Amino acid sequence: MSHHLVELKDVYFRYPDGTETLKGISLRIVHGEAVGIVGANGAGKSTMLMHMNGYLMPSQGTVIIGDLELNKTSRKEIRKKVGLVFQNPDDQLFMPTVFDDVAFGPLNLGLSQNKVQERVASALETVGCLDLSTKPPHHLSIGQKSAVAIAAVIAMQPDILVMDEPASSLDPKSRRHLINMLKDFKHTKIIASHDLDLILDVCTRCMVLGNGRIMADGLTEDVLSNKDLLEENSLELPLSLQKM
Amino acid sequence: MLCSEFSALELSWKSMPSFDKEYFSLGHLDLLSYQNTFIHRLDPRTKIAVTFVFVLTVVSFPKYEVSGLIPFFLYPVLIFSLGDIPVRFILKKVLIVSPFAICIGIFNPFLDTITLYTLSGIHISGGWVSFFSILIKFVLTVSAALLLIATTSFPGVCYGLQRLRVPEIFVSQLLFLYRYLFVLMEETMRIVRAQAVRSFDKKGLEIRTYINLIGVLFIRTMERSERIYRAMLSRGFSGRIETFRLHSIAQADVLVLLFSLVLCYCFRRYDIIGMLDHVMKGLL
Incomplete structure (x- = not known):
């Protein structure tokens, strides 16, 4: 299905202060793929993800999501297709209660009240937080917050789920829960993380980003077992592969 | 029952640094x-x-x-x-x-x-x-x-x-005030703690440090607001905060x-x- 396609063609991006973060990225992710993006701090992972829902526009090159090319007018449509989950759930949860927050996206899509209620309930159900719905976000634990942040995005039923460091502040149990949840999602998934074991568990394909370029792109098992490649990019073998 | 819980809470506040105390007391009003x-x-x-x-x-x-x-x-x-x-x-x-x-x-x-x-x-x-x-x-x-x-x-x-x-704009301002008051206070609490653990006697607690501290807080707040706006945009925000509630x-x-x-x-x-x-x- 072409509408779940993510394609970047020779994308460059320069921040206003002159740092060039992306230096010619080309990639193509098709429907249903689960892609992990790994790389050192400052390699350009977050910058690249922000191109995928049109928050940043490439200085040069094109971004195609589904059948739309990213520009100022298509940006709104693209945001409906791509659900972006941010690193810090406090930035993502801005409404006074969990329910309101999850309902925010669907309401903006112009759905009817009944439909919104359904969507919210099923999204919260998926992440196992249905009982939190009347709570204000500041009464939640970090694990609960990130689960709700994910619910807030899946309530919009995006075709493509993009996550930036989804597990960085989770305890091992919440992290495991997240991994199982991600495995169940049928969306196209793009996950940037330093948690290589999470990528190994969830993603079938993996890209290594280094210095604004794609250094490697292939099957996760191959990429993440290539010790030399990983070490060149300030990474190391995933813990589960180190023991072998 | 609540009153007794409250006095227990109050006792435990006595041992806290003042900023932390204010934070938890505000949270208490909210819980009520x-x-x-x-x-x-x-x-x-x-x-x-x-x-x-x-x-x-x-x-x-x-x-x-x-x-x-x-x-x-x-x-x-x-x-x-x-x-x-x-x-x-x-x-x-x-x-x-x-x-x-x-x-x-x-x-x-x-x-x-x-x-x-x-x-x-x-x-x-x-x-x-x-x-x-x-x-x-x-x-x-x-x-x-x-x-x-x-x-x-x-x-x-x-x-x-x-x-x-x-008017809509006042309501959304109030909503954000409520949501981020707690986040900001936590942020401040972290900065104050970081400062306190590296200050000895009176050194490091001068007004001058507090001025820097406010600067840091301001910059962090700006950055955060940027990220929040981004999150709002990515969920289709177009100027009006829709709320959903079936009160009657x-x-x-x-x-x-x-x-x-x-x-x-x-x-x-x-x-x-x-x-x-x-x-x-x-x-x-």
Whole structure:
């Protein structure tokens, strides 16, 4: 299905202060793929993800999501297709209660009240937080917050789920829960993380980003077992592969 | 039950650094608003309307009025007991803001020295009476506002305001204020702690460091607002915060509203204390 396609063609991006973060990225992710993006701090992972829902526009090159090319007018449509989950759930949860927050996206899509209620309930159900719905976000634990942040995005039923460091502040149990949840999602998934074991568990394909370029792109098992490649990019073998 | 929990909480606060203490005390006020009592269950609009009418009635009294204000204490007493709100907690908050009211009225006794009453030989000047009246009005209105917050969740208040046709922009500002007040306070708490663990004796605690600290906080806030806006955009924000709630005005709301309107009117119109006095004298 072409509408779940993510394609970047020779994308460059320069921040206003002159740092060039992306230096010619080309990639193509098709429907249903689960892609992990790994790389050192400052390699350009977050910058690249922000191109995928049109928050940043490439200085040069094109971004195609589904059948739309990213520009100022298509940006709104693209945001409906791509659900972006941010690193810090406090930035993502801005409404006074969990329910309101999850309902925010669907309401903006112009759905009817009944439909919104359904969507919210099923999204919260998926992440196992249905009982939190009347709570204000500041009464939640970090694990609960990130689960709700994910619910807030899946309530919009995006075709493509993009996550930036989804597990960085989770305890091992919440992290495991997240991994199982991600495995169940049928969306196209793009996950940037330093948690290589999470990528190994969830993603079938993996890209290594280094210095604004794609250094490697292939099957996760191959990429993440290539010790030399990983070490060149300030990474190391995933813990589960180190023991072998 | 809540009161005993509260005193235990208060004990544990005593050992905390002051900033942390303020943070948790604010959180406590917020938690109070999530109880489930008759008062908490009322529609926010009813409570906003009643508070508004109450405050207007109280401040509408002339400046030498004291006895006419006394019956209005019935309102906080009722809310305290029906809403299961710890009295000392709210009174402390009232005390904190009291300097404002004292400043407004403190010069009255010096400026207005005409004797209004003579009580067993002591002359009471108009200034003292009006000062006292200001204090009573202050205690009544401020505690009414605090009780509104303690019995209505803040989003509830915002929702009520939205339904009462308060402009959208104010409502969303209030919503964000509530949501990020806690996040910002946590942020500040972290900075203050980071500073405290690296400061020894008085070193590192000068005003100068606090100025830097405010700068850091400001920059972090700016960055955060950027990220929040990004999150809002990615979920289709287009200028209006839609809220979803199926509240409705119940019979209880109508009754409470009518009851309060009638009481406010009666207390304002008739001299209740005078009447009581009359009745008591008649009985004796």
